[in-house]
Amino acid sequence: MNMSHSAQGANSQGPKVPDKITCYGCNKNKPAHSFSKTQIAKYMSNIHNEYAPKGRTTKKHHIMCKQCTPQQNSSLTCMICTRTKPLDSFAKAQRKNAEKARCLECMKKREEDDIDDSEPDTDSDGSFNETWDDIL
Structure with a gap:
């Protein structure tokens, strides 16, 4: 019985984030620190998601750098x-x-x-027209 006691890869957290990622907004290759953590998580789910069928998500996420990401309206x-x-x-x-x-x-x-405070409807001759509110 040949058992390996190597600790190699024991702390790995899945696939490694690449050094450069292409931004969907400006279409430039940028370093990973130019993207928010949320955008990097979306990028990584395009590559590998252990909970998704066949290891990938079905939706293709468009990853945008911090400069291209729209800001919240104030x-x-x-x-x-x-x-x-x-x-x-x-x-x-x-x-x-x-x-x-x-x-x-x-x-x-x-x-x-x-609306109820409006004047009652009158004809051109000044006579009063009944409404359903007057009858009821």
């Missing part, structure tokens, strides 16, 4: 008043759709403008 423009305001001026639900975002101030104004 402000939004309200679609009602067209003012650009910081994120804390918008409700969380409004932040999800930046094109249709309404600031808290405009939302409050809209809430205060109650």
Whole structure:
């Protein structure tokens, strides 16, 4: 019985990160330190993922360097008043759709403008038209 007691590779954590990685954004070969840990993890899952079928993920991740990765927005423009305001001026639900975002101030104004407070409908001769609210 020939048993090897070598410790070679005992602490290896899987495949090694390569020295150079190609950025999807600028299409340049850059050193690994130019990429975030998340991007490197995505890159490595393209190469090897021990939990995925056949050792690879089915989705091909596009890896982008820190310079090409878009930054988080710190402000939004309200679609009602067209003012650009910081994120804390918008409700969380409004932040999800930046094109249709309404600031808290405009939302409050809209809430205060109650439809039921409008004047009753009248004909051109000044007579009152009944609505379903008047009948019920």
